[in-house]
Amino acid sequence: MKELKKQWKNGEFKGIYLFYGPETYLIKNYEKALEECILSLGAEMMNHDIFEERRATANAIMDAAETLPFMNEKRLVTIRNSGFFQKNGAKEEGERLIAYLANLPETVCILFIEEKVEKNNRLYKALVKSGEAVEFKTPTEKELTQWVKKECKKSGVLIADSVVQFFLQTVESDMERILREAEKLIAYKGNSGTITLEDVREVSTPSLEAKVFDLVRAVAEEKTEKAISIYRSLLLLKESPYMVLSLITRQFRMILLSALLSEEGLTNSEISAKLELREFAVKEYLRQAKRFSKAEWRRALEDCLKTDLNIKMGQTAEETAVELLIMKYSSKALRKIPIKA
Numbered sequence: 001m002k003e004l005k006k007q008w009k010n011g012e013f014k015g016i017y018l019f020y021g022p023e024t025y026l027i028k029n030y031e032k033a034l035e036e037c038i039l040s041l042g043a044e045m046m047n048h049d050i051f052e053e054r055r056a057t058a059n060a061i062m063d064a065a066e067t068l069p070f071m072n073e074k075r076l077v078t079i080r081n082s083g084f085f086q087k088n089g090a091k092e093e094g095e096r097l098i099a100y101l102a103n104l105p106e107t108v109c110i111l112f113i114e115e116k117v118e119k120n121n122r123l124y125k126a127l128v129k130s131g132e133a134v135e136f137k138t139p140t141e142k143e144l145t146q147w148v149k150k151e152c153k154k155s156g157v158l159i160a161d162s163v164v165q166f167f168l169q170t171v172e173s174d175m176e177r178i179l180r181e182a183e184k185l186i187a188y189k190g191n192s193g194t195i196t197l198e199d200v201r202e203v204s205t206p207s208l209e210a211k212v213f214d215l216v217r218a219v220a221e222e223k224t225e226k227a228i229s230i231y232r233s234l235l236l237l238k239e240s241p242y243m244v245l246s247l248i249t250r251q252f253r254m255i256l257l258s259a260l261l262s263e264e265g266l267t268n269s270e271i272s273a274k275l276e277l278r279e280f281a282v283k284e285y286l287r288q289a290k291r292f293s294k295a296e297w298r299r300a301l302e303d304c305l306k307t308d309l310n311i312k313m314g315q316t317a318e319e320t321a322v323e324l325l326i327m328k329y330s331s332k333a334l335r336k337i338p339i340k341a
Contacts, residue, residue: 050080
């Protein structure tokens with residue numbers, strides 16, 4: 001990805017690009033960089049066509065691409081969330097562009113920005129041949145740590161690696177929200193000093209996933225009162241019991257998978273990459289895994305699925321069903337009692 005900006009600054013452009021993936025902060029960053037390199041100051045309005053979702057049709061895109069730039073070397077055509085690269089989207093509409101992409105005018109650069117793509121899609125394959133597809137994934141824990149430290153340093157604020165890691169455990173995982181939370185901390189410190197663990201606890205807004213992470217830790221440590229307290233505080237914040245159940249189920253699954261992969265000889269970083277988790281989460285999951293036997297973690301997963309089924313069938317109220325599940329697995333005595341589906 002870093003090579004792209006160097007190429008653009010040197011005036012080297014492909015005729016077509018596809019940016020996709022979960023990390024919207026990086027996508028916006030590279031989209032802006034491409035715009036600044038192609039569109040000279042003052043020429044943006046006359047040389048930039050933007051198509052959103054349903055407005056993106058093959059004919060509209062081709063018409064825009066054929067329009068000559070005005071007092072600029074190239075025209076930029078940006079298409080967002082077209083659905084051309086997915087089976088259930090506007091796949092057929094996108095396929096009308098396949099032949100056209102092979103013979104694009106040199107006076108245009110086309111940029112697709114999509115949330116998801118299917119790589120066996122015909123348009124995707126054609127685009128890769130004549131242009132460049134870039135997937136923007138969430139950076140690694142190490143990369144995020146360096147990024148947060150750099151953003152803090154810009155404002156004259158210091159933060160240690162250990163504090164950054166705690167901060168990343170606390171807040172939402174996407175870079176836009178991480179940056180917003182970092183800006184809150186910087187403002188809190190008044191653009192000077194050092195951010196501490198206490199500052200993070202005082203200022204940062206914990207994500208739902210972080211709260212459920214603490215809930216599951218309390219369950220594994222058999223701290224029933226604490227686990228129930230966290231759950232009820234989530235309900236007071238109007239969080240859906242069903243969403244909490246989904247996150248508990250996911251974390252139980254990650255604990256079991258982390259333990260199984262560790263037994264196979266994989267390192268923490270390898271497990272992190274395979275399960276698409278941050279390394280601190282893997283360390284915590286492996287620590288929690290030791291609290292129960294593998295059979296108990298499997299049973300916990302089965303009970304999560306049974307609880308899910310009971311809620312969907314209307315046999316148990318959501319709030320009660322999830323609370324009973326939490327009580328069961330935070331108490332050694334209750335774990336042996338089966339949940340009936």
